Amino acid sequence: MKARTRLPETMPERLRVMTWVKTLWPYLMEYRWRVLIALLCLLAAKLASVAMPFLLKYQVDHLAGLNATDMDWWLWFPLGLLLAYGAVRFLNVFVGEVRDVLFGRVTERAMRRMALRVFQHLHRLSLNFHLDRQTGALQRDIERGTNGISFLMRFMIFNIGPTFIELALVIGILLVNYPPVFALITSLAVVSYVAFSVRVTEWRTEYVRQANQMDSSTHARALDSLLNYETVKYFTAEQRESLAYDEALAKWEQARRKNRLTLFLLNSGQALIISVAMAAMLMFAAYYVIRGEMTVGDFTLVNAFMFQLFLPLNLLGFVYREIKASMANIERLFELLDEVPGVADDGASTLQVTQGRVEFENVHFTYPNGRKVLNGLNLVVEPGQTLALVGTSGAGKSTLTRLLWRFYDSQQGDIRIDGQSLRAVSQQSLRSELGIVPQDTVLFNDTLKNNLLYARPDATDEALQQVADMSQLSGLLEHAEQGWETLVGERGLKLSGGEKQRLAIARMLLKQPAIQLFDEATSSLDSATESSIMRAIQRVAKGKTAIIIAHRLSTIVDADQIAVMDAGCVVEQGTHTQLLQRKGAYWRLWQAQLRTEEGGSHAVTDH
Structure with missing residues (x-):
């Protein structure tokens, strides 16, 4: 894949988001029919949602007008409304679940594609990048970024846009059917809620970034210490490691505290706006019922609309918060994709x-x-x-x-x-x-056999045994209880330095490269084994180009x-x-x- 152009740090956020959307768009189009059906389900759910308060209004009005002398057939109409109300409510939930099932495949595939894309890109980056990286922090960045993509795709499509559509429908219905004050209060509440949410969320996004950074640093610190377990023991540095880890945790705790306090302010302000608006709506509704300009059913409808309207609006505040947090996570993921390989293939x-x-x-x-x-x-x-x-x-x-x-x-x-x-x-x-036996051999946390097959996955058992004999690896296999299926541990820690080097030599021999490199390939071996392996190396290298970096002349x-x-x-x-x-x-x-x-x-x- 061609390297992406690195985004300037000063690029406005809207342009960055457009770049991200452009990157994610092909993943949406991969299942365009699922997306279309999911959107139709969303439309059906919104129509059902708007219809429910009207059904509730008619039920209340009919029930309020009934008395004991009414004929039984009068009960059928309110009973039909009750059944219709239940059916519409079920439809609202059911089509929402269908939508989630259909779109779940889209988001999961997008997460898979992006995670794979970042993984492949990281392998394309230069050695200099990987020398500077913190593996634990990098892993957390990728994890949070892919989860952020899922959240962003789901809620941008199925929450923000539909919520504003529902708001417009409700305000229009209130304006047509009732005094203008109801539409005015609703509009003012929505504008105030959105403005307050945007302003405070923008302010607290920096704290979200800090919390994420501290979370990554803490994770990286713990992973680095655990990977170097033996070194910690060699220098009795357990207390130092604990103190360093606790310092990282303290910074994480402080960042999380700031994040939590700003969230408290945001939630409290949103709740205040919603409560004031609902109280004002109900007061005016009660006033008009007393004056006889509205029925009890209308009062119920206004009340239902407010609950129904402010529930997605409250969710909208949560979604906007989380989208900003997700964008902070995605930002780091795309920064990784923006890294340009130091060594690139251009028409090679x-x-x-x-x-x-x-x-x-x-x-x-x-x-x-x-x-x-x-x-x-x-x-x-x-x-x-x-x-x-x-x-x-x-x-x-x-x-x-x-x-x-x-x-x-x-x-x-x-x-x-x-x-x-x-x-x-x-x-x-x-x-x-090229084939190499490096000075420092790092193995995968897998079996001896799979570590050796890494050089040539299609190698036969006979070929494995042959290179094992040539590299003096047979002794290890004979003493290992599980033979070829013996696990070597993380980074090969279950093996001695000499055993790891013999495995590396066997792996290089199995690859059968045209040009062979040995970088201090026998530095961890005893003299007898070294002489034996050097003879094997000379025998294998005969007739092939070989470069040997040696310390022992x-x-x-x-x-x-x-x-x-x-x-x-x-x-x-x-x-x-x-x-x-x-x-x-x-x-x-x-x-x-x-x-x-x-x-x-x-x-x-x-x-």
């Missing part, structure tokens, strides 16, 4: 990997926070070769991986695969040809080429033997690592 073609040659030419890259990492990097990985990247921390090794996967685009220079610039190919076709001595990075540049490149003979940057790294290993060996021996 499909990547065709024929050999697997990877080339970095004069690549400069600075992170959004201003930290410059690569400075004119030039590097070539020949087809079918294994290139190892080494260097000190911060030299830019992992940044190369992010650029190759197009999580970011470089500010200068070009990266090509088989002569095709990465900017000219679609991200999906690019990533389908002993694991990459057999690489076809080794590139030493420093300060965002390649300062040396060659084989292990060639680089040692030069006694340059690689030789110094090698000597430093040897001294570290020897020191560790002596420490063990002395102990």
Whole structure:
């Protein structure tokens, strides 16, 4: 889907609402016949609603005129009115329920479509957005936004417009059939009610936004703490976490209190307007009955109309309040949709990997926070070769991986695969040809099997077992009570670091990509397992282009080429033997690592 144009912050609210309606309109039209029938049901319900007070008036007038000497046949007319009144009241409720059933499908489908649209859009956004996000708050924003869409669609169509139609009908009926004072009081009450509701609701919308923001922050704080349960225990930080959570809850409580107090003011003012108007209407109705200009049935009709009129008007106040709250929720949802991907596909073609040659030419890259990492990097990985990247921390090794996967685009220079610039190919076709074993493996809260099948959902059990053997995962499967169906826990917390890395290696091997990347793929493994897995990696990578980012130099001595990075540049490149003979940057790294290993060996021996 093409990225939406970000809405300016200064855009008037009516224009923002028009943009939202334009976005939601196709979801209404998807079930246009349901919407049409629901509107017809609404019209029938309103006509029945207006008819009920008249039936009640005629009943009262006929019953008031009866006496004991009347013939039995006189009872049939009021009895018929009573039955008609009951039938009309049932019809009013029944068609309303039919309307809700019909339109429920429309709102639920709209919620589904919008939730999916936001979910897909979030996956299209750049890594920089996801590094800054708060997952818990984001989840709450989406949940409230989709619920707000449902409320907005339902009540904008079935409450606000129909209520004003009913108000116009009632005022017209009162003006035609009764003294003008009744229509005047009703009109003044409606105008006062609407003006007061709009003014106060506009004022309190900011408090609704604050309450939503505090709710999201509180939820995010709790989720972040629970996800980092082990870290909290490591540093005995339970009390600190509780205090931080309570501070977030205190802000939420304060925002909710302001929200509640302003709601009290709004409800009280609306009730006062309705009560004054109803009292005035009944006083005038009683006055005209005493003067003989109106019947008791007319008094009942006016009373019924007032109850019937101010009930939807009171609901209108609630609906307007909730619509404003929903719009505050939807606003955040649409802000997410307004986020523009930092790396976009513009008329991109499909990547065709024929050999697997990877080339970095004069690549400069600075992170959004201003930290410059690569400075004119030039590097070539020949087809079918294994290139190892080494260097000190911060030299830019992992940044190369992010650029190759197009999580970011470089500010200068070009990266090509088989002569095709990465900017000219679609991200999906690019990533389908790449496979990676990341330094930090995060797994889904699912079974071992499903986590492995994530790489290739159609893989056979034989293929699963083969990559499990190659990645030394068989031992874990043998000791797990449920084997492949063992749950790994949230983010894989039930597995050790080494087990997670072995699973990540197996997952990459199962994908069988054209170009393979290993970012510190064996950093959590013991030496024996590391050597075994490195042999498996070398065997699988043979004949394919592979890039290995390594910290332990002993694991990459057999690489076809080794590139030493420093300060965002390649300062040396060659084989292990060639680089040692030069006694340059690689030789110094090698000597430093040897001294570290020897020191560790002596420490063990002395102990």
